[in-house]
Amino acid sequence: MLPLSVQLHQLFTGFTFTFLLQAALSTLALAVAGCSCGLLVGLVVACLRRSRTLYLLPLRMVLVVFVELMRRIPFLVTLFLTLFVLQALGTNLSFFSIALIAVCLIATAYLAEIFRAGFDSVPQPQIDAAKTLNFSPLQILFTVMLPQSWKVVLPPAFSFMVSFIKDTALASQLGVVELTFAGKILITRGYSAFLIYGLVMLVYFALSWPLSLLGAWLEQCTQRAFNPTADAMPAGTTPITPALPNPALLDRR
Amino acid sequence: MNYSLQFGEILRHWPDLLAGAITTLLVAFVAFWVGVLIGLGGALAQRHGRPWLRRSVRAYVVFFTNTPSLIQLFVLFYGLPDVGIVLTPMQAVLIGLSLNAGAYLTDIFRGGLASVRQAELEAAATLNMNTCQRFRYVTLPHLAQTLYPMLSNFFIWIVLGSSIGGLFGVDELAGKAIEISSTTMRSIEAFSVAGAIYVVLTFIASLFLYAVGYFCLRVRARFI
Amino acid sequence: MPHLDINNLSCSYGSQPVLDGLSLSVEKGQVVSLIGGSGSGKSTLLRVIMGLTQPTGGSISIGEQAVDYGSAASVRAAREKIAIVFQQYNLFNNMSVLRNVMVTPTRVQKRDERKVRDEAMTLLSKVGLKDKANVYPAQLSGGQQQRVAISRALALQPQILLLDEITSALDPELVGEVLDSVRQLARDGMTMLLVSHEMRFVREVSDQVAMMDKGRIVEMAPPEQLFTQPQQPRTQAFMQKVAWH
Numbered sequence: 001m002l003p004l005s006v007q008l009h010q011l012f013t014g015f016t017f018t019f020l021l022q023a024a025l026s027t028l029a030l031a032v033a034g035c036s037c038g039l040l041v042g043l044v045v046a047c048l049r050r051s052r053t054l055y056l057l058p059l060r061m062v063l064v065v066f067v068e069l070m071r072r073i074p075f076l077v078t079l080f081l082t083l084f085v086l087q088a089l090g091t092n093l094s095f096f097s098i099a100l101i102a103v104c105l106i107a108t109a110y111l112a113e114i115f116r117a118g119f120d121s122v123p124q125p126q127i128d129a130a131k132t133l134n135f136s137p138l139q140i141l142f143t144v145m146l147p148q149s150w151k152v153v154l155p156p157a158f159s160f161m162v163s164f165i166k167d168t169a170l171a172s173q174l175g176v177v178e179l180t181f182a183g184k185i186l187i188t189r190g191y192s193a194f195l196i197y198g199l200v201m202l203v204y205f206a207l208s209w210p211l212s213l214l215g216a217w218l219e220q221c222t223q224r225a226f227n228p229t230a231d232a233m234p235a236g237t238t239p240i241t242p243a244l245p246n247p248a249l250l251d252r253r
Numbered sequence: 254m255n256y257s258l259q260f261g262e263i264l265r266h267w268p269d270l271l272a273g274a275i276t277t278l279l280v281a282f283v284a285f286w287v288g289v290l291i292g293l294g295g296a297l298a299q300r301h302g303r304p305w306l307r308r309s310v311r312a313y314v315v316f317f318t319n320t321p322s323l324i325q326l327f328v329l330f331y332g333l334p335d336v337g338i339v340l341t342p343m344q345a346v347l348i349g350l351s352l353n354a355g356a357y358l359t360d361i362f363r364g365g366l367a368s369v370r371q372a373e374l375e376a377a378a379t380l381n382m383n384t385c386q387r388f389r390y391v392t393l394p395h396l397a398q399t400l401y402p403m404l405s406n407f408f409i410w411i412v413l414g415s416s417i418g419g420l421f422g423v424d425e426l427a428g429k430a431i432e433i434s435s436t437t438m439r440s441i442e443a444f445s446v447a448g449a450i451y452v453v454l455t456f457i458a459s460l461f462l463y464a465v466g467y468f469c470l471r472v473r474a475r476f477i
Numbered sequence: 478m479p480h481l482d483i484n485n486l487s488c489s490y491g492s493q494p495v496l497d498g499l500s501l502s503v504e505k506g507q508v509v510s511l512i513g514g515s516g517s518g519k520s521t522l523l524r525v526i527m528g529l530t531q532p533t534g535g536s537i538s539i540g541e542q543a544v545d546y547g548s549a550a551s552v553r554a555a556r557e558k559i560a561i562v563f564q565q566y567n568l569f570n571n572m573s574v575l576r577n578v579m580v581t582p583t584r585v586q587k588r589d590e591r592k593v594r595d596e597a598m599t600l601l602s603k604v605g606l607k608d609k610a611n612v613y614p615a616q617l618s619g620g621q622q623q624r625v626a627i628s629r630a631l632a633l634q635p636q637i638l639l640l641d642e643i644t645s646a647l648d649p650e651l652v653g654e655v656l657d658s659v660r661q662l663a664r665d666g667m668t669m670l671l672v673s674h675e676m677r678f679v680r681e682v683s684d685q686v687a688m689m690d691k692g693r694i695v696e697m698a699p700p701e702q703l704f705t706q707p708q709q710p711r712t713q714a715f716m717q718k719v720a721w722h
Contacts, residue, residue: 076427131528132527132528134553139585148571197328204320205316
């Protein structure tokens with residue numbers, strides 16, 4: 001191992017630092033791609049689960065099983081399974097694409113569950129009223145359900161997406177060169193593990209913390225929305241809203 | 254494309270996987286309860302402690318909830334030897350997961366403490382209860398009631414999260430799966446069986462926690 | 478030719494019959510009131526007419542058109558002609574008062590936005606809420622919300638209006654303002670089928686009053702006759718129990 005002063009000098013002058021930054025971008029790319037896919041597909045999944053049409057029943061059952069499996073199998077196992085299944089199928093995908101697919105699957109399941117909880121929070125009479133006014137299912141979704149459920153959906157969805165930045169650390173196990181794996185590479189080049197992993201930790205922190213603060217602020221905003229009396233609420237009746245890890249798992253009350 | 258699934262070899266390692274599942278539960282159990290202790294202490298310190306204590310607890314929570322637990326374990330396991338502290342994989346995983354859980358649980362308990370109604374505490378004070386008794390008879394039952402669903406879900410979350418222990422050679426379920434997949438070269442089977450065991454494990458745990466909550470605390474937690 | 482014709486209608490939740498061979502017709506321009514104890518099926522009847530609850534037998538026709546509750550298109554056509562005002566107002570919480578009134582004519586019926594806006598403002602000023610157009614439902618009193626709900630129903634230009642216990646959720650001092658709006662509608666010749674517990678109001682505004690019990694209509698007569706000389710023992714018992722204010 002190199003002496004500490006040499007390590008520090010090299011770390012902040014050489015290409016090592018930009019190397020870490022590029023890896024951070026790769027981490028962000030995984031998280032953003034997973035979340036965008038999760039938001040879109042998760043919304044569709046949540047909508048399909050609400051449909052009552054008989055011929056969609058098999059699809060609904062598949063979706064329920066998919067969501068439950070994804071939420072009860074560890075991220076790590078899902079990642080490895082995706083890798084090995086895709087390799088066995090003979091696909092020639094890069095590690096990054098494989099991690100991307102796994103990340104999308106997981107985000108979809110969790111966000112679908114968050115959307116479902118949001119939709120369940122819309123009172124049935126609101127939907128009945130829209131039906132009697134001849135709203136089409138899509139109109140009910142976009143003019144009644146989404147506008148009314150976003151304040152239930154946004155806080156857990158946002159904190160899930162923030163925690164997703166951390167979860168993608170596991171993709172390093174597939175060999176995707178994101179932050180964690182970049183750290184490993186640097187350590188094999190003679191840097192101190194303590195130094196490098198400490199640094200990697202700080203980079204994650206720098207990515208995640210501002211977003212958590214933003215999430216907490218958003219949550220405060222959503223609590224006031226449509227509820228002008230919220231400020232006048234007596235002390236002690238404020239709902240419990242601690243910052244939670246993977247909220248989709250935790251909000252299953 | 255010519256991959257044919259053969260579960261036979263995995264099923265021969267059945268006792269191994271079962272032992273792994275038990276280790277997983279043990280690790281999760283230890284991490285959870287140490288986390289609960291840290292969390293309760295942290296939440297109380299944040300509420301009643303001196304400013305410097307409050308600030309340092311806050312810093313701990315913010316730092317541990319905003320960094321991946323994988324990296325926390327890396328620092329503990331690969332980093333600490335650089336400064337002369339060598340931990341076994343099991344020690345590193347238990348310490349790391351407990352500290353991580355403690356940070357999240359501090360936040361959860363803080364929310365719970367904030368939701369205790371002041372009027373109830375005042376009523377207890379007029380009944381001449383001292384601080385300890387107030388905590389025992391008012392705060393704790395309230396926390397158990399309101400936080401139970403969250404705590405039981407958190408336990409499941411730790412069961413899943415403890416799988417990263419396998420990457421450090423801890424013999425829990427994911428670790429066993431990694432080991433079996435590398436010795437038998439039947440990776441898909443190994444990991445899908447491990448996944449299935451995780452599903453069954455968490456499902457039984459949810460069911461058990463639901464029953465405990467329902468019969469002991471009269472709380473209805475969702476278990477699906 | 479009756480405007481709304483209900484024939485031998487039945488409906489059940491599980492094995493529990495809620496409507497049991499009910500027949501009723503409403504002529505154009507008539508106001509028909511349904512009275513009866515709770516659980517007699519009054520609100521279920523309105524829900525079935527609106528296609529929110531599936532009937533298990535019988536038929537309903539509007540104008541000359543029979544409604545097939547199995548077919549989405551047929552239910553849509555029925556909802557074009559009938560509007561309902563709910564007990565709990567059910568205004569869309571996420572929309573301002575004006576948008577609540579305008580959203581269906583513009584988005585569902587695809588009518589011209591400017592024209593609809595003028596109509597909506599006229600409707601709102603009729604119920605005295607012109608100055609609340611840009612306020613959200615949560616900031617209104619129950620009575621004001623219910624008057625907005627009536628405007629929202631009328632904005633559809635329905636042929637028939639259903640009113641489901643529209644004053645039951647209101648504070649007593651707010652009931653008057655809502656009933657005044659309904660009286661005005663009755664004078665304008667709106668065809669209405671209403672469920673109400675306000676006996677004095679029912680007596681004043683209705684052309685026909687139907688007494689319901691156990692999912693059927695026990696007795697139907699003009700109000701003076703039903704309130705002063707009820708024929709059926711069930712109606713007599715009910716009349717003795719209801720409080721006269």
